[in-house]
Amino acid sequence: MHPKDMHQELETQLKNDARAIQAQATARLADAAFQQRLQDSLKQAPNHSTRRFRLVAAAAMVLLSGSWVMLNQLAPPKGHSEPALLTQAPTMWHLKPNTAQFEKTINQPLRNEQQAIINDLKALKAQMLSI
Protein backbone atom coordinates (compact mmCIF):
# COMPACT_ATOMS: atom_id res chain seq x y z
CA MET A 1 0.00 0.00 0.00
CA HIS A 2 1.26 3.51 -0.88
CA PRO A 3 2.18 5.54 2.24
CA LYS A 4 -0.28 8.28 1.27
CA ASP A 5 -3.10 5.75 0.91
CA MET A 6 -1.99 4.16 4.14
CA HIS A 7 -2.28 7.50 5.93
CA GLN A 8 -5.72 8.06 4.46
CA GLU A 9 -6.83 4.58 5.49
CA LEU A 10 -5.33 5.07 8.93
CA GLU A 11 -7.13 8.37 9.41
CA THR A 12 -10.48 6.84 8.42
CA GLN A 13 -9.92 3.87 10.69
CA LEU A 14 -8.91 6.07 13.61
CA LYS A 15 -12.13 8.05 13.29
CA ASN A 16 -14.32 4.97 12.81
CA ASP A 17 -12.89 3.12 15.79
CA ALA A 18 -13.12 6.23 17.94
CA ARG A 19 -16.84 6.24 17.11
CA ALA A 20 -17.11 2.71 18.54
CA ILE A 21 -15.50 3.90 21.76
CA GLN A 22 -17.78 6.94 21.82
CA ALA A 23 -20.81 4.67 21.50
CA GLN A 24 -19.56 2.65 24.46
CA ALA A 25 -19.01 5.84 26.46
CA THR A 26 -22.50 7.11 25.67
CA ALA A 27 -24.02 3.77 26.72
CA ARG A 28 -22.17 3.90 30.01
CA LEU A 29 -23.12 7.53 30.63
CA ALA A 30 -26.78 6.69 30.08
CA ASP A 31 -26.60 4.71 33.32
CA ALA A 32 -28.72 6.70 35.80
CA ALA A 33 -26.71 5.56 38.83
CA PHE A 34 -23.52 6.88 37.28
CA GLN A 35 -25.16 10.23 36.58
CA GLN A 36 -26.50 10.43 40.13
CA ARG A 37 -23.05 9.74 41.57
CA LEU A 38 -21.55 12.48 39.42
CA GLN A 39 -24.25 14.98 40.40
CA ASP A 40 -23.85 14.12 44.09
CA SER A 41 -20.10 14.62 43.99
CA LEU A 42 -20.56 17.97 42.27
CA LYS A 43 -23.03 19.07 44.93
CA GLN A 44 -20.54 18.14 47.64
CA ALA A 45 -17.70 20.02 45.97
CA PRO A 46 -17.70 23.61 47.21
CA ASN A 47 -17.31 26.32 44.62
CA HIS A 48 -13.79 27.64 45.16
CA SER A 49 -14.63 31.28 44.51
CA THR A 50 -17.69 31.32 46.79
CA ARG A 51 -15.74 29.75 49.62
CA ARG A 52 -12.90 32.24 49.16
CA PHE A 53 -15.36 35.13 49.12
CA ARG A 54 -16.92 33.90 52.37
CA LEU A 55 -13.53 33.63 54.04
CA VAL A 56 -12.51 37.13 52.93
CA ALA A 57 -15.85 38.54 54.10
CA ALA A 58 -15.53 36.82 57.48
CA ALA A 59 -11.95 38.05 57.94
CA ALA A 60 -13.00 41.59 57.03
CA MET A 61 -15.88 41.45 59.53
CA VAL A 62 -13.59 40.18 62.29
CA LEU A 63 -11.07 42.94 61.55
CA LEU A 64 -13.75 45.62 61.47
CA SER A 65 -15.36 44.50 64.70
CA GLY A 66 -11.91 44.22 66.33
CA SER A 67 -11.02 47.78 65.31
CA TRP A 68 -14.41 49.02 66.49
CA VAL A 69 -13.91 47.46 69.93
CA MET A 70 -10.37 48.88 70.21
CA LEU A 71 -11.40 52.37 69.14
CA ASN A 72 -14.20 52.40 71.68
CA GLN A 73 -11.77 51.47 74.38
CA LEU A 74 -9.21 54.12 73.43
CA ALA A 75 -11.65 57.00 73.07
CA PRO A 76 -14.05 57.17 76.03
CA PRO A 77 -17.51 58.50 75.21
CA LYS A 78 -18.29 62.15 75.95
CA GLY A 79 -19.73 62.95 79.33
CA HIS A 80 -17.81 60.20 81.01
CA SER A 81 -14.79 60.49 83.21
CA GLU A 82 -11.95 57.97 83.05
CA PRO A 83 -12.91 54.40 83.88
CA ALA A 84 -13.17 53.74 87.56
CA LEU A 85 -10.29 51.28 87.44
CA LEU A 86 -7.95 53.88 85.96
CA THR A 87 -8.83 56.51 88.61
CA GLN A 88 -8.09 53.97 91.28
CA ALA A 89 -4.76 53.06 89.78
CA PRO A 90 -2.72 56.19 90.73
CA THR A 91 -3.70 55.89 94.35
CA MET A 92 -2.55 52.32 94.29
CA TRP A 93 0.92 53.28 93.09
CA HIS A 94 1.45 55.06 96.43
CA LEU A 95 0.45 52.06 98.39
CA LYS A 96 2.69 49.31 99.42
CA PRO A 97 2.72 46.78 96.56
CA ASN A 98 -0.02 44.30 97.19
CA THR A 99 0.05 41.83 94.32
CA ALA A 100 -3.06 39.93 95.41
CA GLN A 101 -5.10 43.11 95.60
CA PHE A 102 -3.65 44.35 92.27
CA GLU A 103 -4.52 41.04 90.64
CA LYS A 104 -8.06 41.11 91.98
CA THR A 105 -8.91 44.75 91.23
CA ILE A 106 -6.95 45.48 88.03
CA ASN A 107 -5.68 42.41 86.20
CA GLN A 108 -8.63 40.08 86.67
CA PRO A 109 -11.33 42.51 85.44
CA LEU A 110 -9.14 43.40 82.46
CA ARG A 111 -8.60 39.74 81.69
CA ASN A 112 -12.33 39.08 81.98
CA GLU A 113 -13.08 41.90 79.60
CA GLN A 114 -10.42 40.69 77.16
CA GLN A 115 -11.84 37.16 77.28
CA ALA A 116 -15.36 38.49 76.68
CA ILE A 117 -14.13 40.38 73.59
CA ILE A 118 -12.34 37.27 72.30
CA ASN A 119 -15.50 35.19 72.83
CA ASP A 120 -17.58 37.77 70.99
CA LEU A 121 -15.16 37.77 68.07
CA LYS A 122 -15.09 33.97 67.96
CA ALA A 123 -18.87 33.82 67.95
CA LEU A 124 -19.02 36.44 65.19
CA LYS A 125 -16.45 34.54 63.14
CA ALA A 126 -18.32 31.26 63.57
CA GLN A 127 -21.55 32.97 62.57
CA MET A 128 -19.97 34.45 59.44
CA LEU A 129 -18.41 31.15 58.39
CA SER A 130 -21.68 29.31 58.75
CA ILE A 131 -23.48 31.64 56.31
Added chain:
Amino acid sequence: MTEQQLISQAQQGATHCFAQLVASYQARLYSYLLARCHDSHDADDVLQETFISAFKYLKTYDAQWQFSTWLFTIARRILSKLKKIYHVALDGISGEQLAAQQDPFQVDRNNIWHIIKQDVSPKAYDVLWFFYVEQASIKEIAHIMNQSTSWVKTNLHRSKMKLSNNTALSLMLEAH
Protein backbone atom coordinates in the same frame (compact mmCIF):
# COMPACT_ATOMS: atom_id res chain seq x y z
CA MET B 1 -28.05 30.14 26.04
CA THR B 2 -24.61 30.12 24.37
CA GLU B 3 -21.67 28.19 25.80
CA GLN B 4 -19.97 31.41 26.90
CA GLN B 5 -23.12 32.51 28.71
CA LEU B 6 -23.38 29.12 30.40
CA ILE B 7 -19.76 29.40 31.53
CA SER B 8 -20.18 32.90 32.94
CA GLN B 9 -23.40 31.91 34.73
CA ALA B 10 -21.66 28.84 36.15
CA GLN B 11 -18.78 31.07 37.27
CA GLN B 12 -21.34 33.07 39.26
CA GLY B 13 -22.34 29.82 41.00
CA ALA B 14 -25.27 28.65 38.81
CA THR B 15 -24.98 24.87 39.20
CA HIS B 16 -27.70 24.13 36.63
CA CYS B 17 -25.56 25.91 33.99
CA PHE B 18 -22.56 23.84 34.97
CA ALA B 19 -24.73 20.70 34.74
CA GLN B 20 -25.50 21.66 31.12
CA LEU B 21 -21.79 22.03 30.41
CA VAL B 22 -21.16 18.61 31.95
CA ALA B 23 -23.89 17.11 29.76
CA SER B 24 -22.30 18.64 26.64
CA TYR B 25 -18.77 17.42 27.28
CA GLN B 26 -19.02 14.23 29.34
CA ALA B 27 -19.27 11.84 26.37
CA ARG B 28 -16.22 13.35 24.62
CA LEU B 29 -14.15 13.28 27.80
CA TYR B 30 -15.32 9.83 28.75
CA SER B 31 -14.48 8.38 25.32
CA TYR B 32 -10.94 9.66 25.64
CA LEU B 33 -10.62 8.33 29.19
CA LEU B 34 -12.18 4.97 28.39
CA ALA B 35 -9.57 4.37 25.69
CA ARG B 36 -6.76 5.79 27.79
CA CYS B 37 -7.40 4.24 31.23
CA HIS B 38 -6.73 0.70 32.31
CA ASP B 39 -10.42 0.02 32.97
CA SER B 40 -13.76 1.77 33.05
CA HIS B 41 -13.61 2.27 36.82
CA ASP B 42 -10.49 4.40 36.45
CA ALA B 43 -12.19 6.29 33.64
CA ASP B 44 -15.23 6.90 35.91
CA ASP B 45 -13.00 8.24 38.67
CA VAL B 46 -11.00 10.52 36.40
CA LEU B 47 -14.15 11.83 34.73
CA GLN B 48 -15.68 12.62 38.10
CA GLU B 49 -12.50 14.26 39.39
CA THR B 50 -12.19 16.31 36.21
CA PHE B 51 -15.64 17.82 36.57
CA ILE B 52 -15.19 18.44 40.30
CA SER B 53 -11.89 20.27 39.63
CA ALA B 54 -13.45 22.20 36.75
CA PHE B 55 -16.30 23.29 39.02
CA LYS B 56 -13.91 24.29 41.81
CA TYR B 57 -11.60 26.30 39.59
CA LEU B 58 -14.08 27.59 37.02
CA LYS B 59 -13.04 31.16 37.81
CA THR B 60 -9.56 30.42 36.46
CA TYR B 61 -10.85 29.36 33.03
CA ASP B 62 -9.28 31.49 30.30
CA ALA B 63 -11.76 32.15 27.47
CA GLN B 64 -8.96 32.41 24.87
CA TRP B 65 -8.97 28.57 24.83
CA GLN B 66 -11.89 26.34 24.00
CA PHE B 67 -13.72 24.96 27.02
CA SER B 68 -12.98 21.42 25.83
CA THR B 69 -9.24 22.26 25.77
CA TRP B 70 -9.44 23.34 29.39
CA LEU B 71 -11.34 20.18 30.38
CA PHE B 72 -8.88 17.90 28.57
CA THR B 73 -5.96 19.70 30.24
CA ILE B 74 -7.48 18.99 33.67
CA ALA B 75 -8.30 15.39 32.72
CA ARG B 76 -4.72 14.73 31.57
CA ARG B 77 -3.34 16.16 34.81
CA ILE B 78 -5.60 13.95 36.93
CA LEU B 79 -4.81 10.97 34.73
CA SER B 80 -1.08 11.40 35.25
CA LYS B 81 -1.60 11.59 39.01
CA LEU B 82 -3.68 8.41 38.87
CA LYS B 83 -0.98 6.66 36.83
CA LYS B 84 1.58 7.41 39.53
CA ILE B 85 -0.70 5.98 42.23
CA TYR B 86 -1.58 3.09 39.95
CA HIS B 87 2.03 2.08 39.41
CA VAL B 88 2.51 1.86 43.19
CA ALA B 89 -0.76 -0.03 43.68
CA LEU B 90 0.06 -2.54 40.93
CA ASP B 91 3.09 -3.85 42.80
CA GLY B 92 2.10 -7.23 44.17
CA ILE B 93 -0.81 -7.83 41.80
CA SER B 94 -0.15 -10.51 39.22
CA GLY B 95 -0.98 -10.19 35.53
CA GLU B 96 -3.42 -13.09 35.85
CA GLN B 97 -5.32 -11.31 38.59
CA LEU B 98 -5.54 -8.23 36.43
CA ALA B 99 -6.69 -10.23 33.42
CA ALA B 100 -9.33 -11.93 35.58
CA GLN B 101 -11.05 -8.61 36.18
CA GLN B 102 -14.00 -8.54 33.81
CA ASP B 103 -14.70 -5.09 32.50
CA PRO B 104 -17.73 -4.81 30.22
CA PHE B 105 -16.54 -1.42 28.98
CA GLN B 106 -13.01 -2.42 28.06
CA VAL B 107 -12.00 -1.21 24.60
CA ASP B 108 -12.15 -4.02 22.03
CA ARG B 109 -8.75 -5.59 21.35
CA ASN B 110 -9.30 -5.22 17.61
CA ASN B 111 -10.00 -1.53 17.95
CA ILE B 112 -7.23 0.48 16.31
CA TRP B 113 -6.87 2.64 19.43
CA HIS B 114 -6.15 -0.45 21.48
CA ILE B 115 -3.43 -1.45 19.01
CA ILE B 116 -1.97 2.05 18.96
CA LYS B 117 -1.88 2.08 22.76
CA GLN B 118 0.55 -0.84 22.66
CA ASP B 119 2.73 0.77 19.99
CA VAL B 120 3.19 4.45 20.87
CA SER B 121 3.91 6.42 24.04
CA PRO B 122 0.96 7.79 26.09
CA LYS B 123 1.86 11.32 24.97
CA ALA B 124 1.90 10.34 21.30
CA TYR B 125 -1.40 8.53 21.83
CA ASP B 126 -2.94 11.70 23.27
CA VAL B 127 -1.70 13.80 20.36
CA LEU B 128 -3.26 11.36 17.88
CA TRP B 129 -6.55 11.32 19.79
CA PHE B 130 -6.81 15.10 20.08
CA PHE B 131 -5.85 15.57 16.43
CA TYR B 132 -8.01 12.91 14.77
CA VAL B 133 -10.94 12.50 17.15
CA GLU B 134 -11.24 15.87 18.85
CA GLN B 135 -10.01 17.63 15.71
CA ALA B 136 -8.23 20.15 17.90
CA SER B 137 -5.78 22.62 16.35
CA ILE B 138 -2.03 22.17 16.83
CA LYS B 139 -2.06 25.21 19.12
CA GLU B 140 -4.84 23.76 21.28
CA ILE B 141 -3.08 20.38 21.46
CA ALA B 142 0.15 22.12 22.48
CA HIS B 143 -1.76 23.85 25.28
CA ILE B 144 -3.33 20.61 26.51
CA MET B 145 0.01 18.80 26.39
CA ASN B 146 1.89 21.75 27.89
CA GLN B 147 4.36 21.59 24.97
CA SER B 148 5.36 23.76 22.02
CA THR B 149 3.54 23.63 18.67
CA SER B 150 6.73 22.28 17.02
CA TRP B 151 6.79 19.45 19.53
CA VAL B 152 3.20 18.55 18.61
CA LYS B 153 3.94 18.65 14.85
CA THR B 154 7.04 16.49 15.23
CA ASN B 155 5.28 14.06 17.51
CA LEU B 156 2.35 13.73 15.13
CA HIS B 157 4.63 13.11 12.15
CA ARG B 158 6.70 10.50 14.02
CA SER B 159 3.58 8.71 15.26
CA LYS B 160 2.18 8.50 11.73
CA MET B 161 5.49 7.11 10.47
CA LYS B 162 5.64 4.60 13.29
CA LEU B 163 2.10 3.43 12.65
CA SER B 164 2.79 3.10 8.92
CA ASN B 165 5.57 0.66 9.78
CA ASN B 166 3.40 -1.37 12.14
CA THR B 167 2.82 -4.67 10.34
CA ALA B 168 -0.24 -5.68 12.35
CA LEU B 169 -1.83 -2.34 11.66
CA SER B 170 -1.00 -2.48 7.94
CA LEU B 171 -2.56 -5.94 7.68
CA MET B 172 -5.63 -4.77 9.54
CA LEU B 173 -6.04 -1.74 7.27
CA GLU B 174 -5.61 -3.85 4.15
CA ALA B 175 -8.21 -6.30 5.42
CA HIS B 176 -10.66 -3.42 5.79
